[in-house]
Amino acid sequence: MIAFLLVAPYLVSAQEKSDEVMIASIYDEVLSNSTIYENLRVLCKDVGHRLSGSTGAAAAVEYTRQLMIAYDFDTVYLQPVMVPNWKRGPVEILKITNSKKRGVIDLNALALGNSIGTGPQGILAEIIELKGLSEIQERKNELAGKIVFFNGPMNPTLLETFSAYGAAVSQRSSGAAQTAPYGAKAIIVRSMTQSLDDVPHTGSLRYQKDIKAIPAMAISTKDADLLSLLLKDQADLHIYMENYAEMLPETQSYNVIGQLTGTLFPDEYIAVGGHLDSWDVGEGAHDDGSGCMQGIEVLRVFKSLNLKPKRTLRAVMWMNEENGSKGGKAYADLSESRKEHHIAAIESDRGGFVPRGFTSTGSAKQKQQLSQWKVLFEPYGLHDFDRTGGGADIRPLSKQGTFLIGLLPDGQRYFRYHHTEKDVFEAVDRRELELGAASMASLVYLMDQYGVEN
């Protein structure tokens, strides 16, 4: 930081000195006295996974409500929201039935969220491999009656794993809708990860109105490689798919909200949190138990350090980010109908890994203000303040002019766990989780102290 060191004497005011001291006390408090890691353990081990509409989701609502009451926040309440109610069903089968080399081969697979099932008759069909959606047009005449196998890998050379994910995930989210019109009977998708292993990654798909819904499953990357290899030798490979996934009618659920009411500007809100729902495998530890527990921890730190916020702070557990984002929309709609003004919202939904910075979406002035605070975070290892981003659950607040911010943790390990049975409590490191929470609390402190530009 030579450039910074040279100009520092002119920049660091007495006020900034006191900010430094306050931020140090926030980090110290979290690293010394937090029970965030234990809270996450309870959410993962006692509640478990919690897809919208599940009993786990209901238990998570009650657990976080009680937790915030125990922390004695000023107000703790539920916000009703209707959510989709998708069920995986009791049995999932995906197998190659006629490999000349290997006979019948069971594949590691999970139905994609929101997909329909095959029912008990199953689907037996020839397989056709595409490397991505871009190949559909060229080969549209070959798809009828087939199971389409999307095998475009995440690019391992992209340092930003979320960029690699973004470039590949359309196969999962719209592969079914884009091939059904050409007569595809089902699709299977290479799991969204750079890891090479036996773990299938689920995740949501979207069907399109007036396009036939067809079943869709994800397979592990090792099985995707095996299938691709076998197809090179034997073009008439057949796959049998059977599962009982189904979308039930919408059901009642809730966002969970805890609040510390502002002493000076109670009508200016800062929301911070993550999404409470998770996929129905694993424990939703990184995605997004971590973000929820960090949101609660931010308010706990204010209580514990006896910081009376000037503005109203809310820890929000949004419901249903994974397969509908109904919680985020309901929160913003209700906020708007109440004429609330959220000056800022921070979402943590990239895992409980060591924090590297914040992404943001807002006005030039807002982004400049965030950038000026960077110097206060560099001693804690946060250097990355320039990227655009926010979070799926806070995006609907942008209509209020809310400054949208995402915690940006290191992303290298995220897609080992994302949407799998491996996303469990043990995959989260206590110090990394705590440092993320302390970073969020520090930024909330600064925004509460100085407000946010327009």
Place this chain on the structure above:
Amino acid sequence: MIAFLLVAPYLVSAQEKSDEVMIASIYDEVLSNSTIYENLRVLCKDVGHRLSGSTGAAAAVEYTRQLMIAYDFDTVYLQPVMVPNWKRGPVEILKITNSKKRGVIDLNALALGNSIGTGPQGILAEIIELKGLSEIQERKNELAGKIVFFNGPMNPTLLETFSAYGAAVSQRSSGAAQTAPYGAKAIIVRSMTQSLDDVPHTGSLRYQKDIKAIPAMAISTKDADLLSLLLKDQADLHIYMENYAEMLPETQSYNVIGQLTGTLFPDEYIAVGGHLDSWDVGEGAHDDGSGCMQGIEVLRVFKSLNLKPKRTLRAVMWMNEENGSKGGKAYADLSESRKEHHIAAIESDRGGFVPRGFTSTGSAKQKQQLSQWKVLFEPYGLHDFDRTGGGADIRPLSKQGTFLIGLLPDGQRYFRYHHTEKDVFEAVDRRELELGAASMASLVYLMDQYGVEN
């Protein structure tokens, strides 16, 4: 990086552009084609742990020798080095014998490396708790006949975990030698970690000439807390210690060296690697299988990209860092006797975690040169280039004026695993390991290309 962006147009020369391109191709090669993760798996799972003098250490020497031969390096050879041969022994017992609340309590414990054992008669003695070496003077008259329990924790609020380790580890390394003169019969030490769990962390101690050697064991942090709590209620707690640790005579071992000979300046050497020995629990995955495999990967990348180095590059697997550092000394001594000139050496011995920068020890000019290259590494997430450091195995090269460099990975998770049964292959992430190797290879590329300042 606003400051940088403003001045960038004046700084980035055509040469730097081509460095950018070359570094991108190095990262791409490692992230796309490396087998470093599989190599580490073999070292961890097929070789296993490998304390100096053990059969595992001999197997590791042979494995890395064959691996570098298979990669077709110009020269691969062993460098003989005599090493200490410490054995843990077959049984380790540490228990509280007379808790009024709980009766007999087994404690999770490991003998400290280099320590003597109690032998079959064991040691039964009253326990006295100290928070650190600084309390010895004050309480020296209370130590006679006792087992001294050093319970100073690593400071969780220090962001730099290695600083917290450095501040606490003297209890382990010299607690025995400093209390034996006052009649202490043995010591036990709180494990060097911020984690609160049941896992004891071993590590080396040093006895002093003319001071009686007494047995020493580490206990898990949870057991340390328990013991401390029980002592508050019952000052006459007794501990029984039994183990069969012993130091056998020195034995023959080897540094393993692979070399790519320089085309223009073959007499200028750049060494890169880690230490091949590990503690005798776990698999030495982070400490320091990762560093060894990264050193080999650096040379493999040069081969694979057909980069003919101007200077001579060596991948070095130093033996015996953990309990004697004989390999590092032997390497430097031999190098000196051959009048070799190492312009630089890079050691990776802080775990296979995501890289954050490099530490260094050298002249002002050398450190300035490293600092100027920082801009090339920032796109890969490396921001930290200003700290002093190097590595235990390369330190003896400083007599040659060698620029000493340490890979600086993120340190938050290191002390969960350090010197424990938990330091296994599964604790290392493939991408994090690869990014460290690519960072080291990129820095070696720059130093090979431009040389190193004096």
